[in-house]
Amino acid sequence: MKLRFIIALFLAKLSKPILKLTGHKGTDFPGKLALKICPEFLRYVAKPRHIVCITGTNGKTTVTNMTVDVLERAGRRVLSNRAGSNINSGVSTALLNGVSLINRPKYDLAVLETDERSAKRIYPYLKPELIAITNLFRDSIMRNAHPQYIADFLSANIPAETTLVLNADDLISSRVAPENERVYFGIDRMPTDLTECPNRLSDIRICPVCSHELKYDYLRYHHIGKARCPACGFCAPDYDCAGTDVDIPAMRMTFREKDETHEYPLLSDSVFNVYNMVTVITLCRRLGLSHAEISKAMDGMEIVATRYGSEKVGNVTLTNQMAKGLNALASSRAFDYVSHRPGKKELFMMMSCMTDERHWSENTSWLYDCDFEFLASPDITHIIATGPRAIDYKLRLELAGVEPEKIECIEDAEKAAEALRFEPGSSIFMFYAADQLDYVFKVRSKIKTLAGKAAER
Amino acid sequence: MIIEVLYPEIANLYGDLYNAEYLARSCGAEIVNTKLTEKPRFISERVDLLYLGGTTERGQEIVRDALRPYVEDIKKRTAEGGVTLVTGNALEIFGEYIEEENGNRLEMLGLYPIRSERHMLNRYNALYLGELDGMRIVGFKGQFGHSYGDNGAGLFTTLRGAGLNPETKAEGIRDNNLMMTYLLGPLLVLNPPFTKYLLRLLGVQSPSLACEKTALEVYERRLRDFSEPGRNFVY
Numbered sequence: 001m002k003l004r005f006i007i008a009l010f011l012a013k014l015s016k017p018i019l020k021l022t023g024h025k026g027t028d029f030p031g032k033l034a035l036k037i038c039p040e041f042l043r044y045v046a047k048p049r050h051i052v053c054i055t056g057t058n059g060k061t062t063v064t065n066m067t068v069d070v071l072e073r074a075g076r077r078v079l080s081n082r083a084g085s086n087i088n089s090g091v092s093t094a095l096l097n098g099v100s101l102i103n104r105p106k107y108d109l110a111v112l113e114t115d116e117r118s119a120k121r122i123y124p125y126l127k128p129e130l131i132a133i134t135n136l137f138r139d140s141i142m143r144n145a146h147p148q149y150i151a152d153f154l155s156a157n158i159p160a161e162t163t164l165v166l167n168a169d170d171l172i173s174s175r176v177a178p179e180n181e182r183v184y185f186g187i188d189r190m191p192t193d194l195t196e197c198p199n200r201l202s203d204i205r206i207c208p209v210c211s212h213e214l215k216y217d218y219l220r221y222h223h224i225g226k227a228r229c230p231a232c233g234f235c236a237p238d239y240d241c242a243g244t245d246v247d248i249p250a251m252r253m254t255f256r257e258k259d260e261t262h263e264y265p266l267l268s269d270s271v272f273n274v275y276n277m278v279t280v281i282t283l284c285r286r287l288g289l290s291h292a293e294i295s296k297a298m299d300g301m302e303i304v305a306t307r308y309g310s311e312k313v314g315n316v317t318l319t320n321q322m323a324k325g326l327n328a329l330a331s332s333r334a335f336d337y338v339s340h341r342p343g344k345k346e347l348f349m350m351m352s353c354m355t356d357e358r359h360w361s362e363n364t365s366w367l368y369d370c371d372f373e374f375l376a377s378p379d380i381t382h383i384i385a386t387g388p389r390a391i392d393y394k395l396r397l398e399l400a401g402v403e404p405e406k407i408e409c410i411e412d413a414e415k416a417a418e419a420l421r422f423e424p425g426s427s428i429f430m431f432y433a434a435d436q437l438d439y440v441f442k443v444r445s446k447i448k449t450l451a452g453k454a455a456e457r
Numbered sequence: 458m459i460i461e462v463l464y465p466e467i468a469n470l471y472g473d474l475y476n477a478e479y480l481a482r483s484c485g486a487e488i489v490n491t492k493l494t495e496k497p498r499f500i501s502e503r504v505d506l507l508y509l510g511g512t513t514e515r516g517q518e519i520v521r522d523a524l525r526p527y528v529e530d531i532k533k534r535t536a537e538g539g540v541t542l543v544t545g546n547a548l549e550i551f552g553e554y555i556e557e558e559n560g561n562r563l564e565m566l567g568l569y570p571i572r573s574e575r576h577m578l579n580r581y582n583a584l585y586l587g588e589l590d591g592m593r594i595v596g597f598k599g600q601f602g603h604s605y606g607d608n609g610a611g612l613f614t615t616l617r618g619a620g621l622n623p624e625t626k627a628e629g630i631r632d633n634n635l636m637m638t639y640l641l642g643p644l645l646v647l648n649p650p651f652t653k654y655l656l657r658l659l660g661v662q663s664p665s666l667a668c669e670k671t672a673l674e675v676y677e678r679r680l681r682d683f684s685e686p687g688r689n690f691v692y
Contacts (some may be wrong), residue, residue: 360692
């Protein structure tokens with residue numbers, strides 16, 4: 001074993017109690033330090049026998065956390081990076097936590113969220129047994145270019161021995177690494193399905209074989225659905241595992257696997273989260289859990305609080321709904337979901353990418369791939385756009401048909417909270433990006449305080 | 458007025474399609490979407506504006522193949538003063554070739570004497586500030602390489618950022634009323650003066666724009682931001 005690795009392991013381990021003493025918990029510093037000293041740290045660090053990685057444009061954090069929770073509730077010891085980042089430093093930190101000072105593995109199983117663009121720095125070293133890809137959509141223009149670029153990047157870096165768990169309803173991610181063994185999941189036809197795309201964004205509209213326009217037997221949103229080519233006969237893969245008879249009003253579904261079926265209560269009423277749930281069940285089944293174990297473990301489980309949370313405050317319901325800036329798909333899904341909630345609504349937008357604004361200026365092109373049109377609804381009475389690009393949101397909302405008098409631009413989000421109206425019985429939805437969660441929750445606290453005061457008046 | 462959008466099923470990255478929508482909403486034009494399997498409308502009928510947006514790398518080859526039978530028609534339209542707007546990496550399709558990292562050359566339509574380089578692990582993301590006939594132009598670039606060769610004075614004169622490549626101030630290509638730029642996304646929404654210029658070229662005497670007041674506020678704000686000396690232009 002390389003001397004550099006031994007030094008890296010020792011010093012990175014040593015950094016952990018120091019960080020703890022200085023109040024720096026949950027950072028990637030140990031992994032960063034290990035990689036700085038030994039760039040091939042991930043090659044040499046001892047690994048659990050079973051490694052599962054979860055990647056994709058949207059849903060990977062939710063799927064990772066749910067999978068870890070289910071496995072732990074079912075009695076498995078799981079190493080994960082849920083407290084850290086999903087790039088190589090976060091994965092290194094997690095694996096560092098999973099070995100002793102003499103590099104002996106302490107876990108048999110790791111479930112790791114991995115950033116798509118970090119595949120090259122992670123997968124060749126980890127050689128995961130399973131990689132689940134939730135989906136691939138258009139994402140940050142700067143980092144991800146377009147989903148086919150990410151699909152090609154993943155294909156080039158996924159080890160040949162890895163089994164893939166793929167979304168058959170996504171024609172982009174389901175075609176990644178075509179030579180690898182694979183398991184397809186999906187959701188059977190639902191009563192709410194369409195056959196034409198209702199969204200601005202659809203990342204695959206032509207047949208990957210012959211370039212003719214694709215048709216959909218059923219389409220959920222964007223390019224997610226059962227596609228086929230009427231010209232050459234190409235079609236989406238069949239499901240090995242599927243959510244079937246999904247009944248959102250009754251909040252239940254059946255999970256079908258070969259000839260076996262099992263009933264599950266739904267954890268969320270959004271189709272996007274039904275996909276997340278189907279992914280988790282498929283993964284846990286591959287890891288040997290029974291349906292009874294999975295079902296029991298999912299009982300009472302909630303979607304990650306940083307992604308979604310709802311509570312009654314004063315006379316209003318306050319909901320935080322991650323909408324991920326720079327990501328037209330995530331925002332469109334969030335807008336669609338919120339537009340279908342009953343009652344009067346105020347929207348509070350904190351989606352401007354603060355990190356970008358600090359060193360250049362956010363490329364706002366994605367706003368024009370995003371379905372702001374969902375927000376042109378009489379039930380939505382007031383929209384506050386915050387952040388450095390608030391005025392760009394105002395323009396996009398006006399172009400989407402939202403009456404200008406409903407829109408306010410207040411760049412300082414804390415000040416903007418004071419402009420909320422807190423109409424009794426209404427709901428306030430906060431949309432926010434992932435790059436400023438601490439600030440989002442600070443503003444959320446302020447909104448809660450203001451809602452309490454409004455109720456006392 | 459008719460705006461023909463070429464191949465929106467594949468040339469649709471980064472909100473590009475909103476350019477045609479914004480124009481149509483501003484002047485009441487009809488949008489005609491031409492699919493890859495269809496013969497373009499401009500070959501046989503009057504089309505006021507022909508528009509092509511950015512696409513994937515594979516998409517560039519598909520669009521090239523779709524347009525190849527119509528190269529002479531494009532030349533004729535351009536010579537006759539037909540207005541055409543091409544954004545993002547669609548510009549590269551009209552050059553001589555795209556050279557990949559491994560030296561492989563993908564022949565393109567050869568309408569203009571430029572060659573493009575493609576570096577898939579070295580994406581160029583940048584802000585852009587330029588000028589056309591005294592109008593300031595703001596925009597964004599996101600591309601896997603630059604183009605080189607003779608693009609004359611280009612479409613825009615670069616004030617900050619890269620032109621057709623970092624060594625030239627001439628951004629894009631202008632040939633009569635054919636306008637091509639590497640700028641991507643909703644260029645026309647972000648640049649009300651340029652959009653009015655385009656509408657005047659299309660014969661609209663006193664153009665007004667959809668949501669013009671707010672669009673101008675957005676433009677002025679971005680112009681101010683992009684003119685800040687300390688603003689970093691490359692991502």
